[in-house]
Amino acid sequence: MAAFGSFALIVALALAAYNLLAGSLALRLIATGQPTRISPERLADTARRAGIAIFFAVSGAAFALVWATFANNFSITYVMEHSNRALPAAYKFAAMWSGQEGSLLLWAWLLAGYGFILRLTHKKDVKLYAYAGTILAGIQFFFLLLLNFAATPFSLFPGPTPTDGNGLNPLLQYPEMVIHPPMLYLGYVGFSVPFAFALGALMMRYPGDKWIKITRSWTTVSWLFLTCGIFLGMHWAYAVLGWGGYWGWDPVENASFMPWLTGTAFLHSVMMQEKKGMMKQWNVWLIFATFLLTILGTTLTRGGLVSSVHAFARSPIGNWFIIFMVIVLAVCIFTYILQRDHLKSEHRIESLVSRESSFLFNNLVLLTACFVICWGTLFPILSQFVQGTKVTVGPPFYDRVAIPIGLFLLLLTGVGPLLPWRSTSMKAIRRNFVLPVFALWATVLVCLFAGVRPWRNGVFNRGDFYALVAFALGASVVTAVLSEFVRGARVIAKQTGRNMFSSTVQLARRNTRRYGGYIVHIGVVIVIIGLAGSAFNTSSVAELGMHSKMTVGPYTLECVGFTQDSNRDYNSEYALLNVYRDGRREFQLTPAKRFYLASDQPETIVAIHSVPAWDLYVVFEGTNPQTGQPIIKAFLNPLVGWIWFGLAVIVFGTVLALIPSLNPAATSPLASTPRRISVEPPVLKGGD
Amino acid sequence: MSETAGLIAGILLLLALVIYVFWPENAFAAQRQKTQLDFLLERKEQLYENLRDLNFEYRAGKYPEEDFQVQRAHLEAETAQLLAEIERLQRA
Numbered sequence: 001m002a003a004f005g006s007f008a009l010i011v012a013l014a015l016a017a018y019n020l021l022a023g024s025l026a027l028r029l030i031a032t033g034q035p036t037r038i039s040p041e042r043l044a045d046t047a048r049r050a051g052i053a054i055f056f057a058v059s060g061a062a063f064a065l066v067w068a069t070f071a072n073n074f075s076i077t078y079v080m081e082h083s084n085r086a087l088p089a090a091y092k093f094a095a096m097w098s099g100q101e102g103s104l105l106l107w108a109w110l111l112a113g114y115g116f117i118l119r120l121t122h123k124k125d126v127k128l129y130a131y132a133g134t135i136l137a138g139i140q141f142f143f144l145l146l147l148n149f150a151a152t153p154f155s156l157f158p159g160p161t162p163t164d165g166n167g168l169n170p171l172l173q174y175p176e177m178v179i180h181p182p183m184l185y186l187g188y189v190g191f192s193v194p195f196a197f198a199l200g201a202l203m204m205r206y207p208g209d210k211w212i213k214i215t216r217s218w219t220t221v222s223w224l225f226l227t228c229g230i231f232l233g234m235h236w237a238y239a240v241l242g243w244g245g246y247w248g249w250d251p252v253e254n255a256s257f258m259p260w261l262t263g264t265a266f267l268h269s270v271m272m273q274e275k276k277g278m279m280k281q282w283n284v285w286l287i288f289a290t291f292l293l294t295i296l297g298t299t300l301t302r303g304g305l306v307s308s309v310h311a312f313a314r315s316p317i318g319n320w321f322i323i324f325m326v327i328v329l330a331v332c333i334f335t336y337i338l339q340r341d342h343l344k345s346e347h348r349i350e351s352l353v354s355r356e357s358s359f360l361f362n363n364l365v366l367l368t369a370c371f372v373i374c375w376g377t378l379f380p381i382l383s384q385f386v387q388g389t390k391v392t393v394g395p396p397f398y399d400r401v402a403i404p405i406g407l408f409l410l411l412l413t414g415v416g417p418l419l420p421w422r423s424t425s426m427k428a429i430r431r432n433f434v435l436p437v438f439a440l441w442a443t444v445l446v447c448l449f450a451g452v453r454p455w456r457n458g459v460f461n462r463g464d465f466y467a468l469v470a471f472a473l474g475a476s477v478v479t480a481v482l483s484e485f486v487r488g489a490r491v492i493a494k495q496t497g498r499n500m501f502s503s504t505v506q507l508a509r510r511n512t513r514r515y516g517g518y519i520v521h522i523g524v525v526i527v528i529i530g531l532a533g534s535a536f537n538t539s540s541v542a543e544l545g546m547h548s549k550m551t552v553g554p555y556t557l558e559c560v561g562f563t564q565d566s567n568r569d570y571n572s573e574y575a576l577l578n579v580y581r582d583g584r585r586e587f588q589l590t591p592a593k594r595f596y597l598a599s600d601q602p603e604t605i606v607a608i609h610s611v612p613a614w615d616l617y618v619v620f621e622g623t624n625p626q627t628g629q630p631i632i633k634a635f636l637n638p639l640v641g642w643i644w645f646g647l648a649v650i651v652f653g654t655v656l657a658l659i660p661s662l663n664p665a666a667t668s669p670l671a672s673t674p675r676r677i678s679v680e681p682p683v684l685k686g687g688d
Numbered sequence: 689m690s691e692t693a694g695l696i697a698g699i700l701l702l703l704a705l706v707i708y709v710f711w712p713e714n715a716f717a718a719q720r721q722k723t724q725l726d727f728l729l730e731r732k733e734q735l736y737e738n739l740r741d742l743n744f745e746y747r748a749g750k751y752p753e754e755d756f757q758v759q760r761a762h763l764e765a766e767t768a769q770l771l772a773e774i775e776r777l778q779r780a
């Protein structure tokens with residue numbers, strides 16, 4: 001299998017090189033109209049087919065690696081290092097992306113998959129797709145170059161073949177780890193496609209903004225995958241790492257968050273370009289930046305430039321990524337300088353209180369957040385470069401800066417949809433903002449009454465203050481979004497005689513993108529409420545003998561057993577805890593600690609009992625060597641479940657936004673065709 | 689799978705892909721060059737959509753009457769200018 005896999009990768013590299021060279025040559029010949037022996041269209045088509053063929057070649061290599069893992073072929077170094085005979089089947093599959101070489105192969109395979117779809121659907125706009133396909137081939141060429149020369153997944157183990165492998169890192173032996181990396185990579189890799197379209201459209205001076213409509217689904221799908229990947233990673237960190245949190249501002253977490261921020265900014269500002277022909281330069285740079293940030297994230301992970309639970313060991317592969325980033329940036333700058341006159345805005349922002357300016361603010365805030373996170377992430381590298389000592393920036397820095405930025409963004413989430421395009425009169429402001437403002441202040445009062453008080457005994461509590469603001473703004477945003485639904489549904493109900501529920505469904509179907517987007521906003525509010533709950537986290541730690549008890553929040557935990565177990569993959573120790581509330585036994589939890597035999601590494605198995613109000617999160621910290629009794633740490637984490645529920649709402653809203661809207665003609669009672677517009681050119685009055 | 693079998697499978701894959709890439713075919717998906725007129729027609733659709741959105745939001749009570757009239761007049765003027773340009777290009 002090693003021979004087949006290596007051969008398939010060489011074939012894929014040759015195909016990518018052909019796609020890049022033949023595609024570029026064909027586009028050049030078409031652009032100049034130079035007569036040639038071979039028709040440029042024919043050449044371009046062979047380049048496109050080579051791009052399609054890359055997918056089959058890379059699939060062959062990916063199949064070979066998975067096959068070798070399942071066949072316990074430890075003559076391949078990668079399989080020996082990341083799998084073993086006792087590894088369950090699902091994790092053998094996940095072993096493919098648990099190491100440097102395998103995850104790069106997954107990256108190349110996903111990129112080939114996206115390229116395959118792009119090149120198959122080229123008839124939508126042959127020339128634009130030819131440009132995008134050729135640019136994508138350049139990216140594919142880079143990754144295949146890495147896989148063939150710098151991070152080869154099929155290198156053979158030097159010396160006699162081992163009888164068993166080292167096994168998979170225990171931290172990765174968790175169900176979500178089977179889907180978290182592919183989701184994240186689908187997001188990362190997916191942004192290559194809008195990048196290829198944006199650069200291609202700029203290179204060919206594509207007339208109009210249709211390329212944005214073509215890439216809209218690609219961008220939204222990539223964003224959705226990246227969002228799911230980030231949240232799955234958070235859930236994994238929460239359930240596996242055993243520190244009671246889900247986000248630690250780890251450099252690699254930040255690396256995934258940065259392209260998410262710029263991608264989110266792009267999804268908003270792109271509406272300005274579609275509707276008003278504005279922010280063309282901004283949008284092109286946003287998508288360039290998003291792609292470059294995905295590569296930066298990969299550089300941080302691959303190059304070992306930063307310390308992280310995710311980062312692979314320092315390797316020369318980081319230099320490859322740095323060179324690639326420099327080349328991509330140079331191409332972007334060069335193309336932009338040559339073609340920037342093509343990106344002139346058709347309109348300007350007329351008022352600071354308008355939908356346009358709310359999008360602009362939204363973008364500025366998202367980019368500020370991105371810059372701050374980028375600064376904090378790269379600070380250890382920069383400080384080492386400048387001062388010679390590595391200064392690490394910790395969570396307090398990010399919390400101090402990112403939380404206010406996030407809350408301001410939440411405010412804009414509510415304000416934006418209420419503002420009309422172009423400009424807003426005071427009368428419109430009064431009309432649209434009454435309910436959300438009322439909801440905001442009502443929530444403040446309810447929270448104060450419920451005990452969320454930023455000032456206690458004259459001392460300011462920042463956590464409570466942020467939580468209070470988050471709850472109040474959240475209520476306001478939800479009210480604003482719901483009022484948009486109710487207003488629209490009322491119009492449909494009036495026109496069609498349908499009930500409100502049916503009218504709401506019809507409303508969403510008429511403009512899936514807008515109303516799907518609103519549902520995403522509700523999801524974001526739910527997530528932020530869940531995050532705000534962390535201000536009220538409590539924890540307790542105790543050594544528990546048989547029938548001894550500890551208390552956390554309203555729960556009392558009683559140790560009723562301490563057992564050991566083993567199987568061929570790991571030994572485990574776990575405590576049996578009866579959980580009481582108000583003196584009544586409610587349920588039992590079994591936090592555990594595992595020791596994996598192949599890798600000789602421990603793993604914490606956290607016991608979580610989740611209800612909408614909070615999570616009871618119990619960790620088996622180990623045993624006291626003197627007494628042999630288990631040490632238990634228990635956390636009461638309010639509202640954590642809202643974060644995962646918020647993700648479900650975001651996914652629902654995004655999927656809705658991806659469904660094509662009903663044709664205006666199909667909604668005849670409401671499809672108000674613009675009244676007849678005079679085609680007489682407006683008369684210019686005055687001096688000219 | 690032995691290494692020899694792997695190599696044979698690899699060579700077969702290579703042959704299949706080379707045949708696919710260079711298979712003689714003369715019916716390529718062709719498309720005429722996009723013109724300024726195409727771009728203006730796309731823009732017209734967008735302006736019509738903007739007008740439909742404006743009307744709907746007005747009916748939903750989001751705009752006071754005077755704001756709506758101003759916005760509509762702006763959009764209609766822009767659309768009229770565009771239609772005139774389209775007509776000029778079509779005549780040419």
